[in-house]
Amino acid sequence: MSFQIALNFEDGITRFINAEGHETVADAAYRQGINIPLDCRDGACGTCKCKAEAGSYALGEDFIEDALSTEEISQGFVLTCQMRAESDCVLRIPASSQLCKAEQGSFQAEISDVRQLSASTIALSIKGEALSSLAFLPGQYVNLQVPGSGQSRAYSFSSLPKDGEVSFLIRNVPGGLMSSFLTSLAKAGDSMSLAGPLGSFYLRPIQRPLLLLAGGTGLAPFTAMLEKIADVGSAHPLHLIYGVTNDFDLVELDRLQALAARISNFTYSACVANPDSKYPQKGYVTQHIEPAHLNNGDVDVYLCGPPPMVEAVSQYIREQGITPANFYYEKFAAAA
Numbered sequence: 001m002s003f004q005i006a007l008n009f010e011d012g013i014t015r016f017i018n019a020e021g022h023e024t025v026a027d028a029a030y031r032q033g034i035n036i037p038l039d040c041r042d043g044a045c046g047t048c049k050c051k052a053e054a055g056s057y058a059l060g061e062d063f064i065e066d067a068l069s070t071e072e073i074s075q076g077f078v079l080t081c082q083m084r085a086e087s088d089c090v091l092r093i094p095a096s097s098q099l100c101k102a103e104q105g106s107f108q109a110e111i112s113d114v115r116q117l118s119a120s121t122i123a124l125s126i127k128g129e130a131l132s133s134l135a136f137l138p139g140q141y142v143n144l145q146v147p148g149s150g151q152s153r154a155y156s157f158s159s160l161p162k163d164g165e166v167s168f169l170i171r172n173v174p175g176g177l178m179s180s181f182l183t184s185l186a187k188a189g190d191s192m193s194l195a196g197p198l199g200s201f202y203l204r205p206i207q208r209p210l211l212l213l214a215g216g217t218g219l220a221p222f223t224a225m226l227e228k229i230a231d232v233g234s235a236h237p238l239h240l241i242y243g244v245t246n247d248f249d250l251v252e253l254d255r256l257q258a259l260a261a262r263i264s265n266f267t268y269s270a271c272v273a274n275p276d277s278k279y280p281q282k283g284y285v286t287q288h289i290e291p292a293h294l295n296n297g298d299v300d301v302y303l304c305g306p307p308p309m310v311e312a313v314s315q316y317i318r319e320q321g322i323t324p325a326n327f328y329y330e331k332f333a334a335a336a
């Protein structure tokens, strides 16, 4: 039986490999041209140690405590020269993709749909034969090349891949390179190239309640995560707070509604910061975080949006004197 293993390198690049149940993950990676750091291959040196963030696996029996201690096992560490996958897995490799000769994936696709959802927000879908082999973890992003410019911009996937098609939710930054291309030139059928997937902001196994905090188009990775959760379910409650600046920034509410209908323990609210807003819930995301959402710290917080919003929310959570069990964030920083 074959399983899909996501290898997340320390430079943010992710590569997916297939591992047969009978082979070690290091052998599977090597077979597919990726050299995970290895030395003894015998469970003695610990060089191939990685953190398993998701999935089930057999650790192997031929390793010594010096290479992998009981405490490390309890923290999810594995030796890839010994480990055999028993399901799809996600591994963090403590080395760069370059060192492991794992080149970033690059793909050619074409625009299947580009639409302004509002003055400030663009929905983009791209599709193509090549995308049928594109795999990513929900929450990750790619670098999309702006046609004709030689420059790229980072965008989080807002959907899971389906029939070779993926989608994005993009803020229309006045005068911005990608924004101008998408609002004035782009049309269905135009070619676009993308490189990735990338990033460490992705959905981990759900082991406690989740609080999801989105600012503006920072909603994108959450719709991808929620699509995944709708497929697999969640034993724990999930709450999303989606904050924007102006009424016209508020998009995809019907999609959130549809996701809430599919995920029984998912709730969400939205708020608009502009005091002149006609939306019933006003203010910043932080004004809508209730103590129950933070669950005395037994919560995994995921936060995504423009850098000032991410900083303000991070600071707010620190000020509550609560340290979430896990805190993951992505800043939609502008390209240098």
Ligand SMILES: Cc1cc2nc3c(=O)[nH]c(=O)nc-3n(C[C@H](O)[C@H](O)[C@H](O)COP(=O)(O)OP(=O)(O)OC[C@H]3O[C@@H](n4cnc5c(N)ncnc54)[C@H](O)[C@@H]3O)c2cc1C
Pocket (backbone or CB within 6 Å): 141, 153, 154, 155, 156, 157, 168, 169, 170, 171, 172, 173, 174, 175, 176, 177, 178, 179, 180, 199, 217, 218, 220, 221, 306, 330, 331, 332, 333, 334, 335
């Ligand atoms: C990991 C990652 C994931 C991202 N995912 C998304 C996503 O899913 N959706 C999305 O909309 N964006 C996302 N971004 C931001 C995105 O990559 C671009 O920076 C943004 O779309 C602007 O690109 P542009 O070419 O239109 O503007 P640019 O030509 O890059 O910028 C034009 C001018 O506007 C300024 N500017 C750029 N962005 C902003 C902003 N947000 N607010 C105010 N001024 C700005 C720039 O400093 C520059 O002066 C992500 C960024 C990162 C790092």
Ligand code: FES
Pocket (backbone or CB within 6 Å): 037, 038, 039, 040, 041, 042, 043, 044, 045, 046, 047, 048, 049, 067, 079, 080, 081, 082
């Ligand atoms: S390579 Fe030495 S323990 Fe795996």
